[in-house]
Amino acid sequence: GPAPVLEAFDLPNRVVCTAKRDTTNTPLHALVLLNGTQFVEASRVLAENVLRPNSNNLSAAINHAFFILTSRHPDEDEQKILIQMVNDQHSWYESHPENAKELLCVGQKSKSTDLNETDVAALATVINGLFAHDESVVKR
Amino acid sequence: MNRRTWLNTFGMGLGGIACNELLYNDVQAANGTGSLQNLHHEPKAKRVIYLFQAGGPSQLDLFDDKPKLVKHTGQQLPESVRDGQRLTGMSGNQSSIPLVGSPFKFSQHGESGATISELLPHTSAVSDQLCFVKAMYTESINHGPGVCFMQSGSQIPGRPSIGAWLDYGLGSITDELPSFVVLITKKKGGQPLQSHLWGSGFLPSRHQAVRFRSGSDPVLYINNPPGISSDNRRLMLDGLRRLHEHQFSGTPDNEITERIAHYEMAYKMQASVPDVTDLSNEPKHVLDRYGPDATDAGSFAANCLLARRLAERGVRFIQLYHQGWDHHGGLRKGLKKQCQETDQPAAALVQDLADRGMLDDTLVIWGGEFGRTNYCQGLYRAGADFGRDHHPRCFTSWMAGGGIRPGISWGKTCEYGYNIQEEGVHIHDFHATLLHLLGIDHERLTYKFQGRRYRLTDVHGHVVKEILA
Numbered sequence: 001g002p003a004p005v006l007e008a009f010d011l012p013n014r015v016v017c018t019a020k021r022d023t024t025n026t027p028l029h030a031l032v033l034l035n036g037t038q039f040v041e042a043s044r045v046l047a048e049n050v051l052r053p054n055s056n057n058l059s060a061a062i063n064h065a066f067f068i069l070t071s072r073h074p075d076e077d078e079q080k081i082l083i084q085m086v087n088d089q090h091s092w093y094e095s096h097p098e099n100a101k102e103l104l105c106v107g108q109k110s111k112s113t114d115l116n117e118t119d120v121a122a123l124a125t126v127i128n129g130l131f132a133h134d135e136s137v138v139k140r
Numbered sequence: 141m142n143r144r145t146w147l148n149t150f151g152m153g154l155g156g157i158a159c160n161e162l163l164y165n166d167v168q169a170a171n172g173t174g175s176l177q178n179l180h181h182e183p184k185a186k187r188v189i190y191l192f193q194a195g196g197p198s199q200l201d202l203f204d205d206k207p208k209l210v211k212h213t214g215q216q217l218p219e220s221v222r223d224g225q226r227l228t229g230m231s232g233n234q235s236s237i238p239l240v241g242s243p244f245k246f247s248q249h250g251e252s253g254a255t256i257s258e259l260l261p262h263t264s265a266v267s268d269q270l271c272f273v274k275a276m277y278t279e280s281i282n283h284g285p286g287v288c289f290m291q292s293g294s295q296i297p298g299r300p301s302i303g304a305w306l307d308y309g310l311g312s313i314t315d316e317l318p319s320f321v322v323l324i325t326k327k328k329g330g331q332p333l334q335s336h337l338w339g340s341g342f343l344p345s346r347h348q349a350v351r352f353r354s355g356s357d358p359v360l361y362i363n364n365p366p367g368i369s370s371d372n373r374r375l376m377l378d379g380l381r382r383l384h385e386h387q388f389s390g391t392p393d394n395e396i397t398e399r400i401a402h403y404e405m406a407y408k409m410q411a412s413v414p415d416v417t418d419l420s421n422e423p424k425h426v427l428d429r430y431g432p433d434a435t436d437a438g439s440f441a442a443n444c445l446l447a448r449r450l451a452e453r454g455v456r457f458i459q460l461y462h463q464g465w466d467h468h469g470g471l472r473k474g475l476k477k478q479c480q481e482t483d484q485p486a487a488a489l490v491q492d493l494a495d496r497g498m499l500d501d502t503l504v505i506w507g508g509e510f511g512r513t514n515y516c517q518g519l520y521r522a523g524a525d526f527g528r529d530h531h532p533r534c535f536t537s538w539m540a541g542g543g544i545r546p547g548i549s550w551g552k553t554c555e556y557g558y559n560i561q562e563e564g565v566h567i568h569d570f571h572a573t574l575l576h577l578l579g580i581d582h583e584r585l586t587y588k589f590q591g592r593r594y595r596l597t598d599v600h601g602h603v604v605k606e607i608l609a
Contacts, residue, residue: 004360005360026348027405028359029402032361034406081383085375088372088376092375096372102367106367126376132380133384
């Protein structure tokens with residue numbers, strides 16, 4: 001059958017003609033976007049890919065990630081919220097270094113060796129959330 | 141301030157200023173209340189567990205004892221009984237339509253004297269709690285439209301299911317679990333089921349069911365990924381919420397507030413779903429009651445037990461589907477197997493709810509989409525196995541709890557088990573009665589779509605008052 005992930009996102013059932021695909025909004029979406037391996041792996045790789053060009057500046061990196069995911073730059077208020085989120089996660093991973101390691105091994109792409117693990121984990125966790133941001137998943 | 145924000149804040153009047161207040165109220169309303177501000181009358185039932193038997197269980201071999209059929213086994217279905225009614229596509233071409241009496245023994249059970257066949261010993265033991273509706277009828281002759289009719293009140297897909305109507309009207313009891321859950325027995329063949337059967341139709345899509353998968357992983361991706369704990373996930377979600385609220389203040393679209401609510405529900409489900417599926421604190425005597433399959437995740441027995449646990453935790457409408465009742469052939473063997481899988485758990489569920497004091501406000505329903513014919517499908521040979529074709533004209537369902545009168549049988553079919561003799565109950569009447577038990581007047585829970593107001597019973601249906609306690 002079709003991938004369960006697609007079923008959560010209103011895959012047409014092909015029993016009746018579907019002129020317009022459903023766009024439901026259910027808790028199952030959140031679970032897929034936040035916990036699905038594909039998305040978690042993408043989060044950590046994107047974290048690495050925004051850290052490097054921004055010279056490891058966390059604030060610049062998270063703003064850059066926001067732009068990539070939502071196609072717009074975060075405004076001032078959003079930038080404040082974003083860096084607060086990153087800092088909260090950074091403190092948390094500082095006291096849970098094993099968790100940082102675990103997170104950075106999710107998926108098939110090998111973990112980077114040139115970046116600070118706490119930085120990457122903190123960014124990846126916030127980016128994981130941004131994948132599930134309304135503006136990342138809904139085109140208005 | 142950009143132009144969009146300016147327009148939203150000032151162009152919409154007080155909208156922008158009052159927005160924060162509205163935002164929180166909307167989220168709570170989305171979680172706590174339905175469209176009905178008040179119920180139409182005092183409800184008896186708070187929740188429903190619907191054990192749907194897909195395929196059309198043979199009422200003539202389970203609940204409707206017809207000695208005349210046994211006597212006339214092998215003889216042709218009399219024209220006077222059939223009265224020119226259409227036959228199905230499958231058996232309509234038969235040159236011979238011989239009657240077949242049930243090979244199973246019927247007897248009276250309990251104080252109410254309910255008539256049940258030997259295939260259902262456990263159901264027989266709880267029969268004093270049950271109300272048998274013997275003269276249900278429908279117009280559907282096939283499964284697709286038939287099940288759709290039973291679930292949505294229309295043979296053609298597109299209408300909301302019963303659970304969706306209830307969620308729309310009554311809202312949810314808890315915000316820890318979805319209020320409409322579907323459980324399908326694993327590894328069953330037979331007629332396929334489509335998700336529109338538990339869908340929301342034209343109602344807002346959040347009223348659709350969450351279907352738990354059949355097996356050890358009822359909800360995918362319930363667990364946090366490696367490295368992320370619920371603590372820092374919670375921190376992140378709080379931040380995400382602030383981002384969404386900020387977005388909402390610039391773009392007041394209700395889908396955003398629904399999304400916030402769903403993310404909260406998802407977070408709660410990460411704790412509540414493992415909790416509800418963890419049977420380790422379930423006492424052994426309770427597990428034993430549901431039978432040997434009780435711990436086999438995805439079996440009918442396990443789903444019944446899970447249904448009780450979901451009901452305890454505030455899920456309003458739990459629907460089980462058990463396929464495989466479509467006995468066009470091999471009925472003797474097939475029906476036995478179906479009953480072995482479902483008899484004990486269904487009875488255990490009723491008893492379990494009663495023991496916990498939950499039966500009074502939980503409506504339990506058992507039934508399929510139509511019945512089966514009194515004549516044999518295919519060649520009849522004495523002593524051999526046989527089949528029955530679809531029969532929409534009369535069939536049996538049972539109900540228990542939730543304001544239903546226990547220990548009675550309502551409606552009668554003719555002595556040939558072909559026509560209704562007394563007190564027929566159409567699907568619309570069944571729906572009207574179900575809504576009534578939950579405190580809803582079926583004529584007054586409506587939704588305007590494509591220019592007119594729809595309801596579960598559309599323009600039909602009468603509450604069957606005689607089966608109300």
